[in-house]
Amino acid sequence: MSLIRSSLLVGLSSIASRILGFVRDMLFAQALGAGPVADAFLTAFRLPNLVRRIVGEGGLNPALVPQLSRLDEKDAATMAGDVLSVFALALLALTALVEIGAGLVALLLAPGLRDDGNTLALTAFYTRLSFPIVVSVTLSSIAAAILNMRGRYGATALAPLAVNAGLILTLVVLETVVTVPLDAKAAWLSGASSVAGFIQLLVVLIALRGGREHLVRFRKPRWSPALKSLLLAGFPALVASGAVQLFVLAGTIVASFWPSGISWLYYADRVMQLPLGLMAALGSSVLLPELARHHHAGETKTIIRSQHRALEMALLLALPASAALLMLSFPITRVLFERGAFLPSDTQGTALVLAALSFGLPFATAGKVLSQTLFARGALRMTLAGTVLGILVTLLGSALLAPLWGVAGIALGVSLGCAAHALAMAWLLRRIGLWHPDRLFLGRLIRIAVSAALMCAALWGAQSLLAPDDSLSLAAFCFGGLGVYALAAWLTGAVTRDDWALLR
Numbered sequence: 001m002s003l004i005r006s007s008l009l010v011g012l013s014s015i016a017s018r019i020l021g022f023v024r025d026m027l028f029a030q031a032l033g034a035g036p037v038a039d040a041f042l043t044a045f046r047l048p049n050l051v052r053r054i055v056g057e058g059g060l061n062p063a064l065v066p067q068l069s070r071l072d073e074k075d076a077a078t079m080a081g082d083v084l085s086v087f088a089l090a091l092l093a094l095t096a097l098v099e100i101g102a103g104l105v106a107l108l109l110a111p112g113l114r115d116d117g118n119t120l121a122l123t124a125f126y127t128r129l130s131f132p133i134v135v136s137v138t139l140s141s142i143a144a145a146i147l148n149m150r151g152r153y154g155a156t157a158l159a160p161l162a163v164n165a166g167l168i169l170t171l172v173v174l175e176t177v178v179t180v181p182l183d184a185k186a187a188w189l190s191g192a193s194s195v196a197g198f199i200q201l202l203v204v205l206i207a208l209r210g211g212r213e214h215l216v217r218f219r220k221p222r223w224s225p226a227l228k229s230l231l232l233a234g235f236p237a238l239v240a241s242g243a244v245q246l247f248v249l250a251g252t253i254v255a256s257f258w259p260s261g262i263s264w265l266y267y268a269d270r271v272m273q274l275p276l277g278l279m280a281a282l283g284s285s286v287l288l289p290e291l292a293r294h295h296h297a298g299e300t301k302t303i304i305r306s307q308h309r310a311l312e313m314a315l316l317l318a319l320p321a322s323a324a325l326l327m328l329s330f331p332i333t334r335v336l337f338e339r340g341a342f343l344p345s346d347t348q349g350t351a352l353v354l355a356a357l358s359f360g361l362p363f364a365t366a367g368k369v370l371s372q373t374l375f376a377r378g379a380l381r382m383t384l385a386g387t388v389l390g391i392l393v394t395l396l397g398s399a400l401l402a403p404l405w406g407v408a409g410i411a412l413g414v415s416l417g418c419a420a421h422a423l424a425m426a427w428l429l430r431r432i433g434l435w436h437p438d439r440l441f442l443g444r445l446i447r448i449a450v451s452a453a454l455m456c457a458a459l460w461g462a463q464s465l466l467a468p469d470d471s472l473s474l475a476a477f478c479f480g481g482l483g484v485y486a487l488a489a490w491l492t493g494a495v496t497r498d499d500w501a502l503l504r
Contacts, residue, residue: 018274020164025270026336027171031185033341034263034350036119041186042266043110043256044126048133048193050249052163053273054242055141064145074217080146081218082227084139091135102127109249112256122183129190133163133197140197143204146215159203166196182341240371240383244276244364247394247417251410254398260349261407267337268354268411275321276364304434308441311369315445316494318365319452320485325358327459328477331468352408360415363422370425373434382428390421444494451488458484 032038064083068076098105106113106123113120140159170192174185208216221227239246248269255261325332333351338344367386374383398413405412429435459481468474489495 017160017164020161020168021270022274022336024164024167024171025267026339027168027175028189029267029337029342029346030340031171031175032182033343034260034267034346035341036116037122037182037186038341039110039113039256039260039262040119040122041126041189042262043106043113043123043252044130044190045193046249046252046262046266047105047109047127048130048137050242050245051134052137052197053245054238055138064142068146077215077217078219079227080142080216082221082224084142084216085218085221086227087142088135088139091138095132095135098131099128102131109253110256110262111253112258112261122186126186126190129187130193132194136194136197136201137163140201140204143201143208143216147204147207159200159207162200162203163193163196166192166199236380236384240375240380240387243367243371243387243390243421244418246387247390247414247421250391250394250417251398251414254395254402254413255407255410258402258407258410260346261410264346264349264353264407265411267333267350268357271332271336271354272325272357272361275317276361276368304436307370307373307429307434308437310372311366312441312444312448314365314369315362316448316489318362319448320455320481322358322361323452323456324459324478324481325361326355327456327463327481328468328474329355329358331474331477335468335471335474349407352405353411356405356408356411357415359412360418363415363418367418367422367425370422370429370435373429374425377432379428379432383425386421386424386428389424390417393417393420447492447494448489451485451492451494454488455481455485 028038028042032041068079071079102124103120105127106120110120110123113123144159167189170189174180174188180188248265252262252265255265330347330351333354334344334347337350338347367390371383371386374380394413394417396413397416398410401409401412403409426435459477462477462480466473468477486495
């Protein structure tokens with residue numbers, strides 16, 4: 001299967017997952033609003049959801065894929081079994097530590113809540129209920145990486161839907177069948193997330209054991225140099241792969257000092273994650289194995305060509321998405337979230353945060369794509385250094401801008417962190433001779449930017465005549481903007497007939 005067609009398969013499943021995530025977060029807003037209970041729940045949910053998003057988007061792939069791709073099928077299956085066993089034991093130990101020290105974890109995640117004992121206690125309680133999902137989603141990610149290496153994308157695409165589907169079902173029951181207090185709703189949701197995570201793991205394990213191929217062979221784990229190398233690479237791979245999520249986590253720490261800041265940043269980030277999550281899934285599941293094969297074959301020119309092609313594809317989606325989120329931030333927030341416990345004041349605050357985050361979307365996307373080349377080469381320390389730089393820029397930018405613009409200033413700090421990270425990735429690639437943007441790439445980038453600008457002008461003119469105020473009118477604006485962008489991209493040459501030919 002070609003890179004483009006594989007990308008479409010993974011991309012469509014990622015879109016389905018993001019749509020379910022949208023529905024889930026809409027129901028979160030309706031059920032919990034943006035007050036103290038919502039802040040406590042979303043703070044507790046942030047850590048396991050951070051891990052779920054990082055590993056679900058292939059965060060362990062940079063450590064797993066290069067190592068396993070060097071082995072023959074039998075040795076790779078044995079190594080995969082050892083990795084699953086060792087990670088299972090380590091994750092169970094980590095979960096036990098978090099269950100014991102949940103109060104300290106809550107304080108670290110939201111230091112701004114230290115003077116609100118009740119909210120901090122709720123955060124610790126919800127953390128204990130929701131953290132076990134980390135075990136299941138991490139093991140699911142390892143199993144998914146093994147399946148993806150063999151070109152089997154079906155189960156890995158469908159399994160992540162289980163978590164969002166389980167939470168949606170729980171929310172529907174809590175809102176329509178039973179009546180419970182606000183803090184009890186959050187507790188049920190925290191527990192349901194852990195149960196749904198184990199269902200996801202079960203689906204992937206069944207796929208892993210099915211078929212004629214023996215993709216995994218379990219035994220008592222043996223401490224080998226290859227296993228040691230892989231495990232040592234696992235932590236920096238997770239940190240580097242979850243760069244953007246860590247920037248948002250850094251912003252959340254600062255936002256905990258503002259009333260409803262945690263909730264506003266969470267809901268705005270969830271909207272931005274729709275296009276960003278698509279790019280992350282494409283990069284880790286499809287682009288990374290492709291680049292790893294070219295690297296082992298010593299095909300430097302092919303690596304550069306694949307990297308530029310993937311970046312063009314990513315920005316073809318990311319630039320118009322960023323522009324649309326900026327232009328439609330208020331109606332998007334109002335239509336998606338303003339109901340039930342989510343008040344008009346929360347809409348205003350979240351919309352400003354979403355507009356500020358939209359500036360960082362193209363940089364976040366570029367950083368995701370460019371880092372895959374470094375992952376394929378096993379240069380995890382270099383990508384880790386770029387991630388640390390982005391975190392520092394986020395913290396500094398958020399601290400400086402928050403007194404001026406509140407939570408929106410914190411979101412701008414996150415966008416600055418994304419920009420610093422993307423620039424660091426490009427600089428690192430240039431140092432090793434893998435960043436050579438040619439005229440074709442630069443010309444395509446300019447045409448994409450012009451097409452996105454034309455779409456912005458059309459959306460601005462349409463809003464001046466009739467602002468969208470319900471789901472139908474918002475959908476009309478989104479599809480209308482997409483149509484204008486598609487037409488402009490075709491006319492400017494941002495999309496050509498050769499691009500469509502690659503899909504066949």
